[in-house]
Amino acid sequence: xxxxxxxxxxxxxxxxxxxxxxxxxxxxxxxxxxxxxxxxxxxxxxxxxxxxxxxxxxxxxxxxxxxxxxxxxxxxxxxxxxxxxxxxxxxxxxxxxxxxxxxxxxxxxxxxxxxxxxxxxxxxxxxxxxxxxxxxxxxxxxxxxxxxxxxxxxxxxxxxxxxxxxxxxxxxxxxxxxxxxxxxxxxxxxxxxxxxxxxxxxxxxxxxxxxxxxxxxxxxxxxxxxxxxxxxxxxxxxxxxxxxxxxxxxxxxxxxxxxxxxxxxxxxxxxxxxxxxxxxxxxxxxxxxxxx
Numbered sequence: 001x002x003x004x005x006x007x008x009x010x011x012x013x014x015x016x017x018x019x020x021x022x023x024x025x026x027x028x029x030x031x032x033x034x035x036x037x038x039x040x041x042x043x044x045x046x047x048x049x050x051x052x053x054x055x056x057x058x059x060x061x062x063x064x065x066x067x068x069x070x071x072x073x074x075x076x077x078x079x080x081x082x083x084x085x086x087x088x089x090x091x092x093x094x095x096x097x098x099x100x101x102x103x104x105x106x107x108x109x110x111x112x113x114x115x116x117x118x119x120x121x122x123x124x125x126x127x128x129x130x131x132x133x134x135x136x137x138x139x140x141x142x143x144x145x146x147x148x149x150x151x152x153x154x155x156x157x158x159x160x161x162x163x164x165x166x167x168x169x170x171x172x173x174x175x176x177x178x179x180x181x182x183x184x185x186x187x188x189x190x191x192x193x194x195x196x197x198x199x200x201x202x203x204x205x206x207x208x209x210x211x212x213x214x215x216x217x218x219x220x221x222x223x224x225x226x227x228x229x230x231x232x233x234x235x236x237x238x239x240x241x242x243x244x245x246x247x248x249x250x251x252x253x254x255x256x257x258x259x260x261x262x263x264x265x266x267x268x269x270x271x272x273x274x275x276x277x278x279x280x281x282x283x284x285x286x287x288x289x290x291x292x
Contacts, residue, residue, distance in 0.1 A: 001035065002026040002071070009058040012050065012067060014118055015215040015255070015289075017245075017263045018058025021065040028071045030152055033177070037148045040066050048292060049177040051123020052095070055216050057255075057291045059263045065292070069093075070122055070179060076102050079182065086185050087141060092122025092178040096129070100197055109188035110139055112196040116204035117216075122178035128162045132200050137162035142182040147173045165220055165288055209248040213257040218247075218270060219285040228285055229253035235276040242269040255289075267291070 003025055009018030022045065027033050041047045047066045050056070072091035076099060080087040086108055090099055096119050100111050113134030117124070128137040143160060146152045150173075159170040169176055204210055219228035232238065232252035239249035244261030247269070248254040255266060270287075278284050 001028065001032040007067065009062060012069075013053030013056045013058055013215065014213060015053075015057055015266075016213045016257050017261060017266060019060035019062055019263075021058075021062045021067055024067040024069060026069050026071040028073060030146065033068075033146050034151070036066075036068060041148055047175070049126075049175065051092075051120035051126070052118060053215075054117075054119035054123065055127060055289050057215055057263065057266055057289050059267070059291065062292060068177065070120075070177060072179060074180075078106070081187075084186070086187055087182055088185055089180060089182050090121050091180055092120060092125070092144075094121045095119070096121055096124050103185060104190060104193040104197055107188050107190040107193055108185040109193050109196070110134070110183070110185040111136070112193060113200055115197045115201040116208070116210045121181060125178045125181055126167055127165050128167045130165075131204065135162070136183075137167055139183040139185065140181060141184050143169075143178060144180040145169050145173075145176045146179055147176045149173065152179065208251045209254050209256055212248065212254075213259070214248070214254045215289045217253045217288045218255050218273075219253055220288045222283050222285065225281065225283055227253070231277050231281055231283070231285070232273055235273065235280050237273045237276070240269065240273075242266075242272075245269055247273070 005023050006020050007024040009021055010016045025036055045066050046064050047068055050067050050069050070093045072093040074091045076088050076090040078086050079089050096117055099121055103111055113132035117129055124136050128135055143155050155169055161168050221227045229252045237247045238252035240247050243265045244258050245266045246256050248256050274285050
């Protein structure tokens with residue numbers, strides 16, 4: 001199993017912020033995961049399961065943190081096929097953008113709305129990534145998770161629940177790692193799927209800083225109110241900068257590392273934004289990104 005000691009957290013997330021962790025571990029099978037449980041988690045160290053780090057803000061204070069990034073090697077595979085659906089088994093370590101390309105080349109429809117979202121399949125499942133009316137967990141038929149207590153478990157529909165930016169396996173384990181998933185897709189024409197992916201990507205690119213160093217949306221959209229980005233804009237935070245970080249001028253709910261930002265600058269700007277939105281609307285915005 002590949003092990004990196006004192007990894008630079010700036011290289012472990014798309015926001016490119018943070019200090020140094022204790023170690024980064026890259027398991028490829030259940031044997032590796034059991035080794036992690038014995039030699040790392042079992043010693044009381046702080047372990048975090050991480051996909052591509054596309055919704056994480058790492059702070060400077062993580063010298064005791066052990067990151068676990070699943071490195072499964074298998075390619076997606078069509079398991080069941082009929083006139084109306086195709087079941088696709090995909091490894092959790094597979095990049096989500098690459099999965100969209102794989103589906104397009106085979107004329108499989110259902111994921112196109114997720115175009116422009118970075119990260120791994122496992123990370124997308126763990127937070128129920130969604131965009132343009134598509135939530136990835138709504139396509140799940142089975143999912144494989146690993147927990148330190150029970151090892152690998154296969155869960156079918158009804159044995160897990162999900163909602164806006166959350167996923168919860170049966171039993172609600174405190175820590176779990178997604179290792180694989182099976183999703184149900186619809187047969188279509190390759191050209192139609194490709195065109196749809198391109199259309200959604202261009203729409204996202206026109207409204208969001210998809211090419212910048214961000215961690216996606218900072219805040220969840222509050223139920224019953226205007227979207228978080230709109231509330232932030234009304235509070236004057238569209239383009240608001242704090243030294244090396246700023247809320248995007250394209251979309252106020254995206255925090256951008258301008259290339260020389262720090263975690264403390266990001267946290268200060270986020271705190272200021274929450275305070276101003278609360279003063280203006282009486283609603284306290286909830287974080288969508290994870291701060292570690």
